[in-house]
Amino acid sequence: MGKLKQTLHSVLFSSLFLGAGSLLYGAPPQKGQPSQPAPPASDAGASTVEASRYVGADVENFVQELLPTLGMANRTTDPFGRLQDPEAKPIVQAPSITNPQSEPQVPFSEIISLIQINTVMAGDRRFLVGSRTFSQGDQFPLNFRGKQVRIQIIEVSSRQIQFKNLETGEVAAHKLNLLPAGMRAGQNGITAPGMVPSGRDVPLEIEPADQAPSGSPTR
Numbered sequence: 001m002g003k004l005k006q007t008l009h010s011v012l013f014s015s016l017f018l019g020a021g022s023l024l025y026g027a028p029p030q031k032g033q034p035s036q037p038a039p040p041a042s043d044a045g046a047s048t049v050e051a052s053r054y055v056g057a058d059v060e061n062f063v064q065e066l067l068p069t070l071g072m073a074n075r076t077t078d079p080f081g082r083l084q085d086p087e088a089k090p091i092v093q094a095p096s097i098t099n100p101q102s103e104p105q106v107p108f109s110e111i112i113s114l115i116q117i118n119t120v121m122a123g124d125r126r127f128l129v130g131s132r133t134f135s136q137g138d139q140f141p142l143n144f145r146g147k148q149v150r151i152q153i154i155e156v157s158s159r160q161i162q163f164k165n166l167e168t169g170e171v172a173a174h175k176l177n178l179l180p181a182g183m184r185a186g187q188n189g190i191t192a193p194g195m196v197p198s199g200r201d202v203p204l205e206i207e208p209a210d211q212a213p214s215g216s217p218t219r
Helices: 002-025 059-069 106-112
Strands: 119-121 124-129 134-135 141-142 147-156 160-165 173-174
Touching: 059 119, 106 160, 106 173, 134 147
Parallel strands: none
Antiparallel strands: 119 124, 124 134, 141 147, 147 160, 160 173
């Protein structure tokens, strides 16, 4: 309230000075000129505070009676946004904490499938990635999207290579397909014309003597 009182005192003394000047230098109305109209009657709900020109020496009581009628008495800040109370401490707002959306976790098997394997030496339990050689049982870190995963080679064969995540214990296999582009492995085997497949499970083809093979010449 100290800041408010100082402002109100300054405004009051300025109005007293201007009011006194108008009373001293104001000329009375001359004869033949119409007199000034009387001021309108005050409303019933108007303020009962005495006019500032009648204050005299009792300025302190006048200020105390005038304060409740001012609109700024019910405001916490002045027109410039500053706090009315000089002793008030500014409100410090706590910084808002936002939880960033976590990226979806990529399965370990999908990470392993991204390894570019050039050559597999199944007899030596080794394989090549670029110019680096890895053997069965090796442990090494793998970087994926800025995160490091430590893995171990469990098995090296001609069909697949198994890796183990040492942090979670998860095991995933990298299926091998080392054929050139445009080629794929046979599914049911390949038999050249004129050759008979051998093996214990291969059936023996037998035809009756009275039946000639289709397409063969008759005697």
